[in-house]
Each structure stands twice: as C-alpha cells, then as structure tokens.
Amino acid sequence: MLRVGIVGARGFTGEELIKILMRHPGVRLTYLSATLTKPEEIGEIFPALRDVVGLKCEPFNVDKAAEKCDLLFLALPHTVSMDYVPKLLKRGKKVVDLSADYRLKNPAVYRQWYHKAHKDIKHLKAFVYGLPELYRERIKKTGCVANPGCYPTAAILGIVPALVAGFGDKDGVIIDAKSGVTGAGKKVSPEYLSVHVNENFRGYKFNMHQHSPEINQELSRATLARVDVVFCPHLLPVNRGILETIYIRLKKSVPAQQVEAVYKKFYKTEPFVRMRGLGVLPQLTDVTYTNFCDIGLVVDEKKKLLIVSSAIDNLLKGASGQAVQNMNIMYGFDERTALA
Numbered sequence: 338m339l340r341v342g343i344v345g346a347r348g349f350t351g352e353e354l355i356k357i358l359m360r361h362p363g364v365r366l367t368y369l370s371a372t373l374t375k376p377e378e379i380g381e382i383f384p385a386l387r388d389v390v391g392l393k394c395e396p397f398n399v400d401k402a403a404e405k406c407d408l409l410f411l412a413l414p415h416t417v418s419m420d421y422v423p424k425l426l427k428r429g430k431k432v433v434d435l436s437a438d439y440r441l442k443n444p445a446v447y448r449q450w451y452h453k454a455h456k457d458i459k460h461l462k463a464f465v466y467g468l469p470e471l472y473r474e475r476i477k478k479t480g481c482v483a484n485p486g487c488y489p490t491a492a493i494l495g496i497v498p499a500l501v502a503g504f505g506d507k508d509g510v511i512i513d514a515k516s517g518v519t520g521a522g523k524k525v526s527p528e529y530l531s532v533h534v535n536e537n538f539r540g541y542k543f544n545m546h547q548h549s550p551e552i553n554q555e556l557s558r559a560t561l562a563r564v565d566v567v568f569c570p571h572l573l574p575v576n577r578g579i580l581e582t583i584y585i586r587l588k589k590s591v592p593a594q595q596v597e598a599v600y601k602k603f604y605k606t607e608p609f610v611r612m613r614g615l616g617v618l619p620q621l622t623d624v625t626y627t628n629f630c631d632i633g634l635v636v637d638e639k640k641k642l643l644i645v646s647s648a649i650d651n652l653l654k655g656a657s658g659q660a661v662q663n664m665n666i667m668y669g670f671d672e673r674t675a676l677a
C-alpha cells in the first residue's frame with residue numbers, strides 16, 4: 338500500500354485531495370499537515386470528513402512526514418513549496434507540487450512573475466511538468482512532478498494539437514478564460530467577498546497574468562518554436578470550473594473535418610480528454626466534479642479561424658485530480674483509479 342501525505346491539507350485543493358485519496362484502493366493517507374499550533378482532527382476542520390478519515394492534521398514536521406509517507410502532495414501557495422521540497426527530496430521522498438514553484442524552467446522568468454528569487458534552482462530540472470497528455474512517459478520515471486496551473490491545463494490542451502499539426506498560427510492565439518472563485522484559493526481579500534463576486538463578472542490581469550509564461554513555455558516546448566499567446570482571465574460568479582474560449586488564426590483555410598480529425602487523433606487514447614463534436618460547446622456543468630477536460634471546436638474556413646472551447650474543473654483536472662492522475666502514472670496504477 339502506498340503511503341501518502343498532504344501538506345497544506347486545510348486549503349481547497351488539500352480538501353479535494355483528501356476526498357479523492359480516501360477512495361483510492363492502492364493508497365493509505367498517513368499524514369496531513371497545516372499551519373496549526375497543535376494537532377486537530379481533520380473531521381473537526383472539515384465536518385464532511387467526520388468519522389470518515391480518522392487522521393489528525395498537524396504542524397509540519399519533516400522527519401515525521403518522511404517517516405510516515407512515501408509520497409507527499411504539496412498543496413501550498415507559490416513561493417512556499419520551494420522551502421519544503423529540498424528537505425523532502427533529501428529524505429528520498431517523492432513529491433507532487435501543486436504550486437507554481439517548479440513549473441517554470443527558467444529561474445529568471447520565475448522571479449519576474451512570482452516576485453521572489455527561486456531558492457531551489459538545483460531541483461528545477463528534475464521536476465517533470467505534470468500534464469500527462471504531453472509528458473506521460475517522463476512522469477512514469479520521475480520522483481518529482483510540477484502539477485500544472487489550472488488555466489494552463491485547459492489552455493494547453495485546447496491549443497497544442499492545432500500548433501503541433503502546423504495549421505495553427507503560433508503568433509495568432511488569443512485565450513479568453515473564465516474561472517470560478519475557488520481558483521483563487523482560500524485567501525481572504527475584499528475583491529473575493531460574495532458581495533463583490535455574486536451578480537458580477539470582471540476581467541483581471543489582461544496580458545499580465547502569471548500563467549502566460551507557463552502556457553508559452555509549454556506550447557513552445559511542444560512546437561519547438563517561440564509561442565507568445567494573449568491571455569485574458571475573468572472571474573466568474575460560480576464556485577468551481579474554468580471555461581476558455583480560444584481563438585487560433587489558421588495559416589490557411591483548413592476544412593473543419595480535418596481540424597476535428599487532428600484533435601480526435603491527438604486525444605484518441607487519453608482517458609481524461611473528451612472531444613465533443615464539431616460545433617458542440619462544453620459547458621461548466623459537463624466537467625465540474627470530474628477530472629475531464631472537454632473540448633469543442635468551431636472552424637470558420639472563410640475567416641481562417643479556429644475557435645476552441647475548453648472546459649475543466651479547476652480543483653480536479655486543474656489541480657487535485659490531475660495530481661492524483663500523476664501519482665497513478667508514477668506508481669503504475671490504472672490512471673483512472675479514484676478519478677473516474
């Protein structure tokens with residue numbers, strides 16, 4: 338039985354991880370940690386887990402974490418994970434980090450977008466970007482996974498087949514993204530109060546969001562060319578879910594059926610990407626509470642334009658579900674275990 342722990346267990350993604358892992362037949366949850374002064378029953382923190390998970394959530398202790406676990410999920414904020422990772426790797430533990438700390442390969446780019454110098458450059462290279470649809474073979478062999486961001490997961494999956502096939506113009510990609518409020522984590526700041534979110538809709542960080550370099554990095558690696566997208570996120574008045582409308586200029590007119598065939602082939606064997614028919618647009622409720630990414634396509638042959646609609650649950654395929662998918666791949670479990 339694989340022994341796993343969660344650091345940052347009190348947050349949104351930590352809670353989702355507990356719920357997924359407690360139904361995983363190959364895993365035993367052995368350690369939960371949060372910023373507490375003394376241990377507290379997880380059922381007291383999340384009453385839904387009362388009498389279901391008999392574990393205490395405790396202040397972090399690296400020796401205890403290492404003694405109790407083979408693998409740790411780090412559900413910590415950006416710029417915090419990198420304090421924990423070196424200590425865990427030194428003790429021979431495997432990690433899946435849900436933060437952005439090990440996603441960007443260039444430490445200068447990390448510093449530019451996260452406003453802090455990277456403290457663990459030594460391990461950056463060892464981390465595999467945990468998008469199974471692109472890196473499954475590398476994930477199988479690694480002990481450390483940088484779980485992708487929520488917006489980048491939906492964006493990269495929606496864009497990569499068109500760019501790799503060569504008909505999408507790498508300089509002509511515009512991502513219009515919308516996220517539910519859990520995407521922001523549990524942070525309490527006035528703009529996330531329900532009075533400001535309910536009955537409202539707003540954009541933020543247009544063309545200056547920290548997920549732009551992550552999307553660009555991965556699309557550039559996949560195409561071996563420099564890709565620079567326009568990325569405009571919005572905050573939706575819903576709890577969970579991400580819907581992205583992605584406009585991709587085509588280099589020449591391509592028949593809609595040909596575009597669809599390329600996407601279908603790309604994702605033919607993927608357990609968690611569902612291609613919808615041409616012109617069929619996914620909605621949030623098709624994917625919330627699931628680990629699926631649903632993709633719909635519209636092709637305007639005259640305007641030489643491909644419009645992709647990509648939907649995920651930010652807490653599942655965008656975070657905790659994908660993290661468990663990565664764990665399943667690392668340990669040779671069926672990839673769908675506890676997820677479908």
Ligand SMILES: NC(=O)C1=CN([C@@H]2O[C@H](COP(=O)(O)OP(=O)(O)OC[C@H]3O[C@@H](n4cnc5c(N)ncnc54)[C@H](OP(=O)(O)O)[C@@H]3O)[C@@H](O)[C@H]2O)C=CC1
Nearest residue numbers: 345347348349350371372413414415436487520522523656
């Ligand atoms: N929410 C989402 O949709 C997604 C989140 N992510 C990433 O996953 C990570 C976790 O996100 P999420 O669960 O939403 O965040 P939350 O803010 O909900 O939870 C973060 C947890 O980290 C703990 N924490 C905060 N600061 C520290 C610290 N200095 N040392 C130790 N623990 C600390 C907090 O513990 P405590 O409660 O004890 O104070 C909190 O429970 C983040 O990096 C986020 O960017 C990735 C994809 C999607």
Ligand SMILES: CC(=O)N[C@@H](CCC(=O)OP(=O)(O)O)C(=O)O
Nearest residue numbers: 436437486487488516517520521
């Ligand atoms: C709605 C909302 O505020 N979303 C967050 C997403 C942050 C997040 O979760 O970041 P990672 O996916 O990189 O871990 C934001 O835009 O900053």
